[in-house]
Amino acid sequence: MSLASPFSHGGAPRIALVGNPNCGKTALFNALTGSRQKVANYAGVTVERKEGSFTTPGGHRVQVLDLPGTYSLRARSPDEEVTRDVVLGRFRGEAEPDLLVCVADATNLRLVLRLVLELKMVGRPLLLALNMFDIAKHRGIEIDVDRLSAELGVPVVPTVAVRRAGTVDLLKRIDAAAEGLEVVAPGTGNTWHEPSAEEVRATHREAERIIKLAVRPPTRPDTWTTRLDTVLLNPVAGLLILLTILFFMFQAVFTWAQPVMDGIKAGFDGLSAWINGTLPDGLLRSLITDGVIAGVGSVVVFLPQIVILFTFIILLEDFGYMPRAAFLMDKIMGGAGLHGRAFIPLLSSFACAIPGIMATRVIDNRRDRLATIMVAPLMTCSARIPVYTLIISAFVPDRTVGGAFSLQGLVMFGLYAAGILSALLVAFVMRRLVWRGTVEPFLMELPAYKVPDAKNLVMGVWTRAKAFLQRAGTTILSIMILIWFLSSFPGAPEGATDPAIDYSIAGMVGHWLQPLVAPIGFNWQMTVALIPGMAAREVAVAALGTVYAVGGGEENVSALMDTLGHSWSLATALSFLAWYVFAPQCASTLGVVRRETNSLKWPIIMFVYMTTLAYLASLATYHIAASLGWA
Amino acid sequence: MQQVIVGLVVVAALAWVLRPSVMRIVRRRRVAAGKAPGPCGSDNCNCGG
Numbered sequence A: 001m002s003l004a005s006p007f008s009h010g011g012a013p014r015i016a017l018v019g020n021p022n023c024g025k026t027a028l029f030n031a032l033t034g035s036r037q038k039v040a041n042y043a044g045v046t047v048e049r050k051e052g053s054f055t056t057p058g059g060h061r062v063q064v065l066d067l068p069g070t071y072s073l074r075a076r077s078p079d080e081e082v083t084r085d086v087v088l089g090r091f092r093g094e095a096e097p098d099l100l101v102c103v104a105d106a107t108n109l110r111l112v113l114r115l116v117l118e119l120k121m122v123g124r125p126l127l128l129a130l131n132m133f134d135i136a137k138h139r140g141i142e143i144d145v146d147r148l149s150a151e152l153g154v155p156v157v158p159t160v161a162v163r164r165a166g167t168v169d170l171l172k173r174i175d176a177a178a179e180g181l182e183v184v185a186p187g188t189g190n191t192w193h194e195p196s197a198e199e200v201r202a203t204h205r206e207a208e209r210i211i212k213l214a215v216r217p218p219t220r221p222d223t224w225t226t227r228l229d230t231v232l233l234n235p236v237a238g239l240l241i242l243l244t245i246l247f248f249m250f251q252a253v254f255t256w257a258q259p260v261m262d263g264i265k266a267g268f269d270g271l272s273a274w275i276n277g278t279l280p281d282g283l284l285r286s287l288i289t290d291g292v293i294a295g296v297g298s299v300v301v302f303l304p305q306i307v308i309l310f311t312f313i314i315l316l317e318d319f320g321y322m323p324r325a326a327f328l329m330d331k332i333m334g335g336a337g338l339h340g341r342a343f344i345p346l347l348s349s350f351a352c353a354i355p356g357i358m359a360t361r362v363i364d365n366r367r368d369r370l371a372t373i374m375v376a377p378l379m380t381c382s383a384r385i386p387v388y389t390l391i392i393s394a395f396v397p398d399r400t401v402g403g404a405f406s407l408q409g410l411v412m413f414g415l416y417a418a419g420i421l422s423a424l425l426v427a428f429v430m431r432r433l434v435w436r437g438t439v440e441p442f443l444m445e446l447p448a449y450k451v452p453d454a455k456n457l458v459m460g461v462w463t464r465a466k467a468f469l470q471r472a473g474t475t476i477l478s479i480m481i482l483i484w485f486l487s488s489f490p491g492a493p494e495g496a497t498d499p500a501i502d503y504s505i506a507g508m509v510g511h512w513l514q515p516l517v518a519p520i521g522f523n524w525q526m527t528v529a530l531i532p533g534m535a536a537r538e539v540a541v542a543a544l545g546t547v548y549a550v551g552g553g554e555e556n557v558s559a560l561m562d563t564l565g566h567s568w569s570l571a572t573a574l575s576f577l578a579w580y581v582f583a584p585q586c587a588s589t590l591g592v593v594r595r596e597t598n599s600l601k602w603p604i605i606m607f608v609y610m611t612t613l614a615y616l617a618s619l620a621t622y623h624i625a626a627s628l629g630w631a
Numbered sequence B: 001m002q003q004v005i006v007g008l009v010v011v012a013a014l015a016w017v018l019r020p021s022v023m024r025i026v027r028r029r030r031v032a033a034g035k036a037p038g039p040c041g042s043d044n045c046n047c048g049g
């Protein structure tokens, strides 16, 4: 391979995006390839190697790798190891990338110059992209691009990853490089090694020298961030604001969604009424109304709540609030034995425990990381929303308390709080029993606040909503068809007096397993719902919809709430809620824990401890409620 | 007629639900036969590291 042209081998050249955390690598990756990887305003969003490809304006097919952010190739945490391995060509037998594009936050060059100096030692063709050039300009930071390039010995191009035309110069360079022109620093031999303390200091001095020569400090520094932070990071006011935001979020999830949910429900009810009118009574009609509409429909009605929750989460992430919240919670989390860096993974688990568990890769200490993984599923994920909402709507009166708060919203907030508190408690106990030792101190970069990007918000919410509907239309749909089949066959024998469903396979399995869950107040229909509910929590709601529809002949989606309201006691309903706060009802989560810990031991421990907690919590809830006369 | 349609739908649903497990078994067979690389970290893994 010729050293002058990085792209002279046969296949599509591979470009790796390397840089400090939160400098816009993923935004650049999305801009180049048109993908929709997650972009957010905090460090540690990307924790995996992501691959994409595109054709340059000059017609060259190029592969791009997006990587986790890092300050150095001396990797500390699992996500940084991914970056190091890809850059050094050690990743799963992959060859080194053909071109390293070091992405820099132009408003904060000090740290990235050290990384550039380190990357030069790797000896691969290298290019520096000065990203966020718009913000740098806006603040009046003057960067002498030619001087910077000359001092570093690396070509430099300004980019603005979030603007349409922001990558034109970069694309031109890539095209020129593909044509064999010397527009990137040429490859040399790899001389990278773990730097000694003396070498680290030398790199530091060199970076300082170059900064002095090429960068003039801002004339209009970002005063907004400092001003906002005096309030938002205040130990008292800040915590109050954080609590208020969370409280408002859960109230909104409940109250704002209601009108839209009613609309969707009415739509499904109309649909089944129409089918009842057109199709003759029979198997096919039962399959469509009891199996598909009553089952899948009862999950799809929760789409508005999912949308509202994700809107809040994405806005907070894009604004740059998440690391502040982590900072505020550091004391409390530290008291429970959780690392400060555990906050963002735990908060991501409000959406889904799977990305939450993946996000723990930013935690370098293995014990801290395991403790976070083990409690992440206790955070209330969005799949629990349908379960919680269904029970709350059926059993908690729709009243306002204290003038403005919806009582149902308050109960929802309480369930979220129960999840958070139990996560803290379990972490506390685990740190006492298993992993004794102090929690390592925590340094986290606080990014400048940014006005959330409307396109990013719409795209993010759309992606989540689509995934939710897709799951409803594939997995949940097929499981519901099977549940319908199992609860319809075999039919009742001649002269039977009990409801036909009691003679079906599902009925028999439910009745047979029911003694196991009788102490916690569950009936056989709930038992039937819990089994497919292992696939994903919201499937349990769909299964209840189908089982009650087949059993009771009520095909309406909205009928499920009424049915539960008069066929379950309050004690049973509360016990079911308690079960769902703790139960490990999600096979995919256990699978991810297995992959991330690389052992079967941890998912098994997780399953056992969570099931035990769930059973005990339900048992206590049921008996306390029963003794209050709510059975 | 109705029974045939319903039967087909149920079989299709069953196939969809079982698909991932079947794929996994097929894959494991292929790995065992040396025709495909195994998951990272396993004995059949093709990792460089």
Ligand SMILES: Nc1nc2c(ncn2[C@@H]2O[C@H](COP(=O)(O)OP(=O)(O)OP(=O)(O)O)[C@@H](O)[C@H]2O)c(=O)[nH]1
Pocket (backbone or CB within 6 Å): A019, A020, A021, A022, A023, A024, A025, A026, A027, A028, A038, A039, A040, A041, A042, A043, A044, A045, A046, A047, A067, A068, A069, A070, A131, A132, A133, A134, A135, A159, A160, A161, A162, A163, A166, A318, A450, A453
């Ligand atoms: N104004 C402006 N904002 C940008 C630019 N590039 C990225 N951003 C924003 O900067 C934040 C971080 O972007 P990401 O692409 O997630 O950063 P990253 O380098 O992938 O971060 P990690 O994956 O955590 O290492 C997001 O809020 C982006 O919207 C840019 O050129 N200009």
Ligand SMILES: [Mg+2]
Pocket (backbone or CB within 6 Å): A025, A026, A027, A038, A045, A046, A067, A068, A069
């Ligand atoms: Mg990223």
